[in-house]
Amino acid sequence: MGTLLPTSLIAGELTQYEAKYDILRKGKNHGEAVRELKKISDDNYELTYHSNIEWMIFSDSRQETSKFTFKDGKVSPHHYSMIRTGTGPDKDYNIDFDAQKKVVNSSRSEYPLECEWTDDFQDAISYQVQVREGLKKGETSFSFPLIDKKGNRRDYNFEVVATEMISLPIGNVEAIKVKRLYDNDKRQALAWFAPEMDYMLVRMWKGEKGMEQFEVQINSFTVTTPVIAPPADIKKVTSPE
Known part of the structure; x- marks a missing residue:
């Protein structure tokens, strides 16, 4: 299967x-996606998710970007953007979370959105990082308030339902199966996170009324966290002869 991701190379930081x-x-394969997590500066990270889908006459290309702070195990987003092109109308919008002023701004609105501020806000992809951190602590249920582009608050609720061995292009992986809880049974969403791969999201499945809409499976990963070299002034100590 290859080298597994470390749980952490530096304490308190994200891989x-x-x-x-x-x-x-x-x-059948109808597209590809790339997820990348980069550290921008102290405690600040950028998560991007870029996907391309081609199915019959349908096409969809989108890129989502979340910039957030990670401190003491908590993910706090401050900017989210989404660009979508393909079949149907294109979409392009930004959301900014201003923790100092306790307001949320959207590029679709001239004024701050009418929503009650909470420090628990997540954006459309940052919550996935927070789920991973919760799983590392052994948590089995999660609830996150999200704000959509229209300013509506949407509560995302999840629960751990099983641990199972799944077959992926990278090999067999033991993963924690997480289910999203909806208000009705029309939609279904499942996600699998692999503890041996730093709780990486390795599979997703979405369906509606019991019918599969799509499935996402990881096929490769690369650790990009730089290896910290010791200071140049540290000299090798040898035993006296």
Whole structure:
């Protein structure tokens, strides 16, 4: 399967990586996606997710970017953007979380969005980083308030339902299966996180009314966290003869 991701190279920091995925429908490959996590500066990170799908006459290309602070195990987003092109109308919008003023701004609105501020806000992809951190601590249920581009608050609720061995392009992996809880049974969403790979998101499945919409499977990953070299002035100590 290759080298596993370390749980952490530096205490209190997130492992930087690039992961690539196959996007499947009914077992056939219809696209690809790349997820990348980079450290920008002290406690500040950038997560991007770029996907391309081609299915019959349907096409969809989108890139989501989240810039957030990670401190004491907590993810606090401050900027989210999404650009989507393909079949149907294109989309392009930004959301900014201003923790000092306790307001949320959207590029679709001239004024701050009418929503009650909470320090628990997540954006459309930052919550996935927080789920990983929760799983590392042994948590089995999660709830996150998100703000969509129209300013509506949407609560995302999840629960751990199983630990199972799954088959992926990179080999067999033991993963924690997490289910999203909806208000009704029309939609279903499942995600698998692999503890031996620093709780990496390795598989997703979405369906509606029991019918598969698409599935995402990891096919490769690369750790990009730089190795910290010891200071140049540290001299090797040898035993006296």
